[in-house]
Amino acid sequence: MQSYILGKKKPITLLSGILILIAFTGKFGFKNEVLALWSLALASIMGVAPIAIQAYQALRVRVVSIDLLVTIAVAGAFLIKNLEESAIVTFLFLFGAYLEQRTLNKTRSAIKELTEMAPESALKQMENGEFIEVKIDEVNVGDILLVKTGAKVPVDGSVLAGEGYVNEASITGESLPVGKEKGATVYAGTILENGTLQIIADRVGEDTTFGRIIELVEEAQDSKSKAERFIDRFAKHYTPAVLALAFIVWLFSHDIELAITILVLGCPGALVIGVPVSNVAGIGNGARHGVLLKGSEVIDDFSKVDTIVFDKTGTLTMGKPEVTEEEFYGEDVEEVLACLASVERESDHPLATAVVEYIGETKLYPVEKTNVIKGAGVVARVNGRRVAVGNVALMERENVPLDEKARAGIARFEANGNSLVLTAIDGELKALLGIRDQIRPGVKEDLQRLKRLGVKNLVVLSGDNQGTVDLVARELGLTEAHGGMLPKDKAAYVEELIARGHTVAFVGDGVNDSPSLARAQIGIAMGGGTDVAIETSDVVLMNSNFRRLPHALGLAKATAGNMRQNILIAVGVVLALLASLIFSEWMNMSIGMLVHEASILAVILNGMRLLRYNLRY
Amino acid sequence: MKKATLQLETLSCPSCAQKIENAVKQLNGVEKESVKVLFNASKVKFDFDEEKVSVADAEKAIAALGFEVKSSQVK
Numbered sequence: 001m002q003s004y005i006l007g008k009k010k011p012i013t014l015l016s017g018i019l020i021l022i023a024f025t026g027k028f029g030f031k032n033e034v035l036a037l038w039s040l041a042l043a044s045i046m047g048v049a050p051i052a053i054q055a056y057q058a059l060r061v062r063v064v065s066i067d068l069l070v071t072i073a074v075a076g077a078f079l080i081k082n083l084e085e086s087a088i089v090t091f092l093f094l095f096g097a098y099l100e101q102r103t104l105n106k107t108r109s110a111i112k113e114l115t116e117m118a119p120e121s122a123l124k125q126m127e128n129g130e131f132i133e134v135k136i137d138e139v140n141v142g143d144i145l146l147v148k149t150g151a152k153v154p155v156d157g158s159v160l161a162g163e164g165y166v167n168e169a170s171i172t173g174e175s176l177p178v179g180k181e182k183g184a185t186v187y188a189g190t191i192l193e194n195g196t197l198q199i200i201a202d203r204v205g206e207d208t209t210f211g212r213i214i215e216l217v218e219e220a221q222d223s224k225s226k227a228e229r230f231i232d233r234f235a236k237h238y239t240p241a242v243l244a245l246a247f248i249v250w251l252f253s254h255d256i257e258l259a260i261t262i263l264v265l266g267c268p269g270a271l272v273i274g275v276p277v278s279n280v281a282g283i284g285n286g287a288r289h290g291v292l293l294k295g296s297e298v299i300d301d302f303s304k305v306d307t308i309v310f311d312k313t314g315t316l317t318m319g320k321p322e323v324t325e326e327e328f329y330g331e332d333v334e335e336v337l338a339c340l341a342s343v344e345r346e347s348d349h350p351l352a353t354a355v356v357e358y359i360g361e362t363k364l365y366p367v368e369k370t371n372v373i374k375g376a377g378v379v380a381r382v383n384g385r386r387v388a389v390g391n392v393a394l395m396e397r398e399n400v401p402l403d404e405k406a407r408a409g410i411a412r413f414e415a416n417g418n419s420l421v422l423t424a425i426d427g428e429l430k431a432l433l434g435i436r437d438q439i440r441p442g443v444k445e446d447l448q449r450l451k452r453l454g455v456k457n458l459v460v461l462s463g464d465n466q467g468t469v470d471l472v473a474r475e476l477g478l479t480e481a482h483g484g485m486l487p488k489d490k491a492a493y494v495e496e497l498i499a500r501g502h503t504v505a506f507v508g509d510g511v512n513d514s515p516s517l518a519r520a521q522i523g524i525a526m527g528g529g530t531d532v533a534i535e536t537s538d539v540v541l542m543n544s545n546f547r548r549l550p551h552a553l554g555l556a557k558a559t560a561g562n563m564r565q566n567i568l569i570a571v572g573v574v575l576a577l578l579a580s581l582i583f584s585e586w587m588n589m590s591i592g593m594l595v596h597e598a599s600i601l602a603v604i605l606n607g608m609r610l611l612r613y614n615l616r617y
Numbered sequence: 618m619k620k621a622t623l624q625l626e627t628l629s630c631p632s633c634a635q636k637i638e639n640a641v642k643q644l645n646g647v648e649k650e651s652v653k654v655l656f657n658a659s660k661v662k663f664d665f666d667e668e669k670v671s672v673a674d675a676e677k678a679i680a681a682l683g684f685e686v687k688s689s690q691v692k
Contacts, residue, residue: 002683003680003683006683053683054683057636057681057682057683058632058636058682061636061639061640061643061682062639063632063635063636063639065632065635065636066630066632067632097629097630100629100630101627101629104627104629105627108627108657111657111658218655218657218658218660219655221655221657221658222653222655222656222657222658232635235632236635239632269630272630272632273630276656276657279657280657
């Protein structure tokens, strides 16, 4: 019976609305007081039923709920035969709850979209070798699965056979399809755009990268900040306090009307719901834009950040050295490159890798008598000629003369922050290459945006030499640059900044920066979906996308501001209502309930604005 | 000790969350500290001793409050 009534809240709301309309047309249209009275009485009793049931159930688990306040208020109004008020208050309360649920679902929509991307079924190979569709829960590690074009990859696994293109936007935020063939890793929640893959399950369900992201976001949207926990504690005692206050007022004044009006005005609705609503909408917006914000505490801290510390390699730069400048001495460039590529292809030094990649397709010679000179380079015999590849020190060792043009080139390349690779053939300088770890495209503009968002100090810390770091700092307009730092030095420096009173965020790739990520108030990982990055940090930028950083900061600020607005609206409304009860004649239960419900909708709608937040400029 | 996750119908009032939390906490065999009601995700998570209490008991307690349990998972 109880659950039957609770299940029929919507028709009850509609019916009580209609009855109220009938009552008022009866009263003012046809002067039919009896009809009006009966309609209102019916509307009150019907409307209060589900509210009273909820109040009773809450009491059984020892919670004084808002439903109880309303039930007592309605009963009181009924008692003093103020049926208009009792009917209108129940209707407004029910209707308000309905609207709340509708709008709340909107604020949660962004995260719901994410969780709905979770795969639900898979084609699993049975003992007879056939593939049969099963529920995702029935897939275990080690199962062999078939993924067809257009289907979701059901688990994290590796490709056994077949090939195809996979859209990994749900994991990386990058919508360009990625080619997969035998041996490649695929992730749950990604979509096979074309081709067919047979995969073996390595991780299933909540253990997959996608499962972890969902769990993280879900926990984040419900994590509570200090302010919120305070409000919750406050609300727990606030509702019984309102009840007590109303009772005391009635005891002393014997004015039931006044006592029940206090009950309705005191309802704490907007205050309790305001902060969670901002939180869920803000985190939902982030999830849509490849930014994971881990909860409202993080949002609060991040919004106050004044110092952002960056790791250089892999964060501000691509983390992959490339040939950026070149100069040749002599005619036969083709031949020089062939010799150079032949030598460098045998080495796995990062600079050699960069050189080989830069030269690309070329003639290759057999290489003999390779001699690696530590800290200098390589000397080898290629096609009967002596080829030396390395730095300036190697050239001096080999007695290679450097003329004026070469010296000028060396000076210029170095000033631009390049590492040098010189090539000499038979004692004669032939080529000079400058290799540099390129700055990520767009980083400069993004740093400007961060400054406009109010970040005062932009600091780079790096293991590279001071010269290189200074250069990057100058090019990007950073305020501080420190080179030659080990991971523990970086963490110590972060600590020092905090001790000086700064609110510090550290941005790193999460591989060797974990101490700094943990030490900073806000650890921001450029996570290419790596586990360490997702676990240890407070904010994750998906797909290592630096460009999301300004959006993340702007969003955190907007969300924190939104929470403050909502608290202000909620507290303001309660104060205004109480004040008008004391100082004005027109305040009554119905108006109180109307304003109360309106304020709840106002905070929800205000929270919803965050879903559309987008960083301007 | 097992871990349960219950997916409920959409929760719309924070006081519902408090009600559900208290109801689940009152079950004998449920680890009180572990009870977490995720308001926005509309989920309840808790640890419990499977010899004293079952997930069905928790489902019943929540249903008695008037909230529909959509699915449950035990690990």
